[in-house]
Amino acid sequence: MTHHSDMLIVGAGILGLSHAYAAARRGLKVKVFERSATPLGASVRNFGQALVTGQPPGQMLELAKASREIWGQWAQRAGLQIKRNGSYLFARTEAEEQLLEAFCAGRAIEHGYRVELLRGAALGDVYGGQFRHHRAALHGLDDQQLYSREAIPALIDYLRRDLGVEFHFSTLVRDIEPGRVHSTAGSFTGEQIIVCSGHDYQTLLAEPIAALKPQVCRLQMLRARPPINLNLQHALLTGLSCVHYGAFADLPEAAAVQTHILREAPHLHEHGIHLLISPTPQGELIIGDSHDYGSDPSPFNAEQVDNWLIELAEQTLGCKVQVVERWQGVYGARGPAPFSFLQAAPGVHAALMHTGVGMSVGPAMAERNVRTLLGEH
Known part of the structure; x- marks a missing residue:
């Protein structure tokens, strides 16, 4: 049985949810797969500090500033409790x-x-x-602070309720090929597949990820x-x-x-x-x-x-x-750059953080990735 979507996302941490938001707000049909019943990785084990001040000048600072605006949108639309006092x-x-x-x-x-x-x-x-x-x-x-254990579930509820994102929890994605995801909930087809697997470097796309030496x-x-x-x-x-x-x-x-x-x-x-x-x-x-x-x-x-x-x-x-x-x-660490967005096959990508600032830069990083995938300028 197959179910076709515009985008299939593996992982419901901050990177997966940020990609889902960037795609769904453009009207795309999005499905998200998460192996556990609720996210348990870096995105809920952290301090909830979305820091602008600590980021180095250049790309990371700009991503943190842009992510701050996205967090503000989520606070307004999803009811996230965010302290914006710095x-x-x-x-x-x-x-x-x-x-x-x-x-x-x-x-x-x-x-x-x-x-x-x-x-x-x-x-x-x-x-x-x-x-x-x-x-x-x-x-x-410009620094913000939130309680990740509440913010991540609230963001999931918002994506499901207001943007029509379909979530498959307690679902392990076992294999991926261009245009198709094979999971414990069945096989699904999609135009684009994005793997946001956190620090799991072996279940999916192991060879291209290994080349990054994370x-x-x-x-x-x-x-x-x-x-x-x-x-x-x-x-x-x-x-x-x-x-x-x-x-x-x-x-x-x-x-x-x-x-x-x-x-x-x-x-x-x-x-x-x-x-x-x-x-x-x-x-x-x-x-x-x-x-x-x-x-x-x-x-x-x-x-x-x-x-x-x-x-x-x-x-x-x-x-x-x-x-x-x-x-x-x-969290995933020490790759070739602060983060990687790699293409493993046509229509199959992986988005990986190599430092512990996913909450600070992830929302804008995902927005940029989706914009690139869709050929926007």
Whole structure:
């Protein structure tokens, strides 16, 4: 039995859903296949931080800005709860403060990052002085934060209800050929097939994906409860992130930050630890993360890594936290570029992220891919 569509999409994570949106809003008939009963991969295990400020100048910054607009459309049309107040990146050391100063004086102006540097009384006013023990805070005005576990299902409901996208959950796609998908729910035909399989590099299109030499990154993450109601409305980061994010990492001033980390806390560098904190709608905090790269994510967490993350979070927040949940984040990593859109056969493509910013750039990346496939200019 065959069912014909304009586009068949494998994977209901943020990339799959973004491609479905880009196609369905043009009036195309779209089907999405997801092997689990609900998305369980990178798109729901993350911080829900859609960051513009951290992206490097050029393509990634432009994609993040365009994705911000798409998230805004989804918030309006799908009822997604999105905090659009921006982020705070706290400088804890003189080196981190000097790096943020240099960024604001140069690159931020040159490339149009919407930021402001808060110090002194302005920093003291943030959350009633809760963060005044830092030297400075970079307020990234365009950054957004959402709760992925609720946002992804809400986006699925919107695509199904308002745009007519047909979803097949608990359905494994076993094989693909041009114009046809073979799954546990039957065979389906379509003009275009897009595989958005996250970090699964072996089930579908294994040979062309292997040529990219991608890896998997696993992260240790926590959900915690503070003893006081912080009422956080922003994503939080520290200067540790400056050596990880392309907006800052190649500036000359970043070398001093890296030197300080290697001298004072080499374990943070060794485990790829930098602090991210996101509020949940329930007033709890998502805290992470570490970075461990390889061909397969290890199932074993190190308690010491969690302890370091908790220590960093408590230093930044100025209060203790109680852990209520622990899990592993996971995403595709270390390909030839931040992402790949490859053609495996006529009408058969794969869309893969090679870094952990799918929520930040995925919506606009998919829009661009669909526009290209349809021959639009």
